[in-house]
Amino acid sequence: MSQDNDLKPETLAAQALHFLDAETGAVVPPLHPSTTFARDADYAPRGASTYSRYGGPAVDQVEALLARLEGGAGALVFASGLASSAAVVMALKPGDRLVCHAHIYWGFREWLEDFCPRFGLDLRLIDMTDAAQLDAALEGGAALVWTETPSNPLWEVIDIAAVAEKARAAGARLAVDSTAATPVLQRPLELGADIVMHSATKYLNGHSDVLAGALATRQADDFWQRVRFNRTGVGAMLGAFEAWLLLRGLRTLYLRVRHASATALFLASRLQRHPKVQQVLYPGLPEHPGHEIACRQMDGGFGGMLSIRVAGGRAAGLGLAKSTRVFVPATSLGGVESLIEHRKTIEGEASILPDDLLRLSVGIEHPGDLLADLEQALERLAP
Numbered sequence: 001m002s003q004d005n006d007l008k009p010e011t012l013a014a015q016a017l018h019f020l021d022a023e024t025g026a027v028v029p030p031l032h033p034s035t036t037f038a039r040d041a042d043y044a045p046r047g048a049s050t051y052s053r054y055g056g057p058a059v060d061q062v063e064a065l066l067a068r069l070e071g072g073a074g075a076l077v078f079a080s081g082l083a084s085s086a087a088v089v090m091a092l093k094p095g096d097r098l099v100c101h102a103h104i105y106w107g108f109r110e111w112l113e114d115f116c117p118r119f120g121l122d123l124r125l126i127d128m129t130d131a132a133q134l135d136a137a138l139e140g141g142a143a144l145v146w147t148e149t150p151s152n153p154l155w156e157v158i159d160i161a162a163v164a165e166k167a168r169a170a171g172a173r174l175a176v177d178s179t180a181a182t183p184v185l186q187r188p189l190e191l192g193a194d195i196v197m198h199s200a201t202k203y204l205n206g207h208s209d210v211l212a213g214a215l216a217t218r219q220a221d222d223f224w225q226r227v228r229f230n231r232t233g234v235g236a237m238l239g240a241f242e243a244w245l246l247l248r249g250l251r252t253l254y255l256r257v258r259h260a261s262a263t264a265l266f267l268a269s270r271l272q273r274h275p276k277v278q279q280v281l282y283p284g285l286p287e288h289p290g291h292e293i294a295c296r297q298m299d300g301g302f303g304g305m306l307s308i309r310v311a312g313g314r315a316a317g318l319g320l321a322k323s324t325r326v327f328v329p330a331t332s333l334g335g336v337e338s339l340i341e342h343r344k345t346i347e348g349e350a351s352i353l354p355d356d357l358l359r360l361s362v363g364i365e366h367p368g369d370l371l372a373d374l375e376q377a378l379e380r381l382a383p
Helices: 009-014 057-070 081-089 106-119 131-138 160-169 222-234 240-250 253-271 291-297 313-323 343-347 367-379
Strands: 074-078 097-101 122-126 144-148 173-177 195-198 213-217 277-281 305-310 339-342 357-361
Touching (some): 009 057, 057 213, 081 144, 081 195, 081 213, 081 222, 097 106, 097 131, 131 160, 144 160, 253 277, 253 305, 253 367, 313 339, 313 343, 313 367, 343 357
Parallel strands (some): 097 144, 144 173, 173 195
Antiparallel strands (some): 074 213, 277 305, 305 357, 339 357
């Protein structure tokens, strides 16, 4: 691996930190599926690995790259995005206060509302776009502030630097779910966050064939070591093959994210003028309430995710999701293929989302094909 700190992140990602196999000269890292690794005559490990629950060559390679891309002191990969998020929360102590943005990924919020009361954590769910709510939640101190920006699927934008300053003053760490932005567009650690989280299933892998999570940290402190122990202790390690696939996906991250971001902005701009679209939620639009903040803390685009609200309520939303020919009606996001999803159906009736909201994950297809597909599906809706 090259130690050249002058290389741009695009180069680091494309070359997997300039990997060259010492034995063969291969430019693609080999896959080592072994779960255990032999010791030498002195019973010392022959290499850096001993047992795959603690790590392995593929895991070490992808963590080293992620740490460089995020500008962090270290990174950890997990069996899923939820596993990585849970490892951070489980590093807290009973009685600690966790202040969390309410409009985050619903699966994590559901887990928090179940786990925190049982573990004795003081969970405060607030609207973090409202500074007054954040100030009130932090009064008296806190241990962890958790936010997601842009938030899924309303795509609210949280001012990371401002929240980091308030969290630090209250004695809290700040963790930021940056799944939708990726390090291509947003680097929370440089804005004052302590930990950045990714559902690596999404853009980091980018091919809809890996379930994974990732964390990067600003400091490899005692808290970070507790997070690491939580991964090992509950066996939430990413498998060798999944780590190898994740590294493969990261090599095209910058191309994929920038293309998807440009296409998403194109679609958002066109869809907001469509008579059957009531609202487009996308931080790249000047009308978006978080646009100014997004311009400050995101660089090179606003992401490949947007949501639309269609005229006609639930029936129209479901009708549109069933009528696309290029957009695939499926859960998840961040792959090379474009997806459409009626979120209220997925989250259930307890969801806070409106019935007419559709989440669009923009892939790398031709922008014109995607627009034409949405327009034909919209035209099929009842007037």
